[in-house]
Amino acid sequence: MPRELDEDDVRVRPGRGKSRPRTKDRPGHESAAAAFVTQVDRGRYTCVLDDRAGTEVTAMRARELGRKGVAVGDRVALVGDVGGGDDALARIVRLEPRSTVLRRTADDDDPVERVLVANADQLVVVTATVDPEPRAGLIDRCLVAAYDAGLEPLLCITKTDLKPPDELLAAYGALGVRWVAVSRGEGVGTVAEHLVDRVSVLVGHSGVGKSTLVNALVPGTGRATGVVNAVTGRGRHTSSSAVALPLPDGAGWVVDTPGVRSFGLAHVDPSRVVTAFPDLAGGIEQCPRGCTHDEPECALDQWVAEGHATPERLESLRRLLAARTAADAY
Ligand SMILES: Nc1nc2c(ncn2[C@@H]2O[C@H](COP(=O)(O)OP(=O)(O)OP(=O)(O)O)[C@@H](O)[C@H]2O)c(=O)[nH]1
Numbered sequence: 001m002p003r004e005l006d007e008d009d010v011r012v013r014p015g016r017g018k019s020r021p022r023t024k025d026r027p028g029h030e031s032a033a034a035a036f037v038t039q040v041d042r043g044r045y046t047c048v049l050d051d052r053a054g055t056e057v058t059a060m061r062a063r064e065l066g067r068k069g070v071a072v073g074d075r076v077a078l079v080g081d082v083g084g085g086d087d088a089l090a091r092i093v094r095l096e097p098r099s100t101v102l103r104r105t106a107d108d109d110d111p112v113e114r115v116l117v118a119n120a121d122q123l124v125v126v127t128a129t130v131d132p133e134p135r136a137g138l139i140d141r142c143l144v145a146a147y148d149a150g151l152e153p154l155l156c157i158t159k160t161d162l163k164p165p166d167e168l169l170a171a172y173g174a175l176g177v178r179w180v181a182v183s184r185g186e187g188v189g190t191v192a193e194h195l196v197d198r199v200s201v202l203v204g205h206s207g208v209g210k211s212t213l214v215n216a217l218v219p220g221t222g223r224a225t226g227v228v229n230a231v232t233g234r235g236r237h238t239s240s241s242a243v244a245l246p247l248p249d250g251a252g253w254v255v256d257t258p259g260v261r262s263f264g265l266a267h268v269d270p271s272r273v274v275t276a277f278p279d280l281a282g283g284i285e286q287c288p289r290g291c292t293h294d295e296p297e298c299a300l301d302q303w304v305a306e307g308h309a310t311p312e313r314l315e316s317l318r319r320l321l322a323a324r325t326a327a328d329a330y
Pocket residue numbers: 158159160161162182183184185204205206207208209210211212213224225226227228235
């Protein structure tokens with residue numbers, strides 16, 4: 001079996017006289033095929049070719065990629081066997097620049113903070129009204145991850161047949177986050193409308209109905225749903241990777257994130273979070289340098305007192321900034 005390649009395989013070669021870098025010795029890859037990465041599994045990348053929509057090709061990284069990691073959502077150039085047969089193996093020779101990067105926190109299985117999804121436009125935070133109870137801390141951390149990565153958040157509230165979404169809407173109304181409700185399959189059409197022509201990442205903790213939703217949005221994907229057998233773990237996707245699934249009619253992608261329990265928020269820049277609060281921007285200009293917006297000198301209290309923004313908005317901003325450092329999942 002061939003060895004699997006990853007970032008760790010790249011070694012700096014000792015210079016041999018005036019030899020040029022390897023990449024310059026390679027032929028150009030003008031004829032490379034453009035593709036979209038839908039799945040990453042131990043050094044093998046599932047890609048879908050742009051010009052033969054739906055043709056799946058398995059690829060590995062070419063050495064010339066250097067240290068660059070390849071993630072779900074990446075746009076890549078492929079050479080080699082792009083026929084898509086069972087044994088076909090192509091090589092990823094180029095990674096196109098990314099518009100956005102959503103990171104996953106390092107965990108026990110993998111100590112490195114990695115790119116979870118590249119080029120996503122939207123983060124769909126799936127939460128139930130009840131069973132399981134919504135966890136405000138988790139939702140806040142998802143929103144921070146979305147604002148930091150430049151993804152537009154969409155709150156998808158499930159199980160509204162069991163309990164109305166009023167409390168959740170009250171808690172998130174001030175943030176102005178767009179929302180949709182689904183109950184026992186109803187409302188899926190409205191969710192789908194929000195996904196047209198976009199790359200949307202779905203997150204949600206166990207039991208909220210995320211798999212049920214994915215199956216309704218992308219019929220035939222067979223995402224495992226329901227109660228998990230605690231002994232065998234059957235019914236659960238244990239990998240913490242993501243997978244991109246095509247929406248019917250080529251109208252965008254949904255990226256399911258089974259087993260993903262946290263985002264990399266360690267390096268979130270508060271100023272990125274603040275961009276989600278344009279109504280507070282004028283006040284922030286009057287803050288002292290490096291203001292955490294949670295200190296006595298913060299100019300935002302005055303800004304709100306003068307009526308430029310509501311107290312709820314300021315409270316929401318402070319809650320989100322605090323959620324960055326909470327010792328909680330997501
Ligand atoms: N009442 C009600 N139950 C729902 C709804 N959506 C999903 N469920 C049920 O909630 C349970 C969990 O749904 P899943 O789709 O497996 O949830 P999940 O978020 O994928 O959870 P994991 O599979 O643990 O990751 C299942 O028994 C579903 O039938 C809904 O809108 N209303």
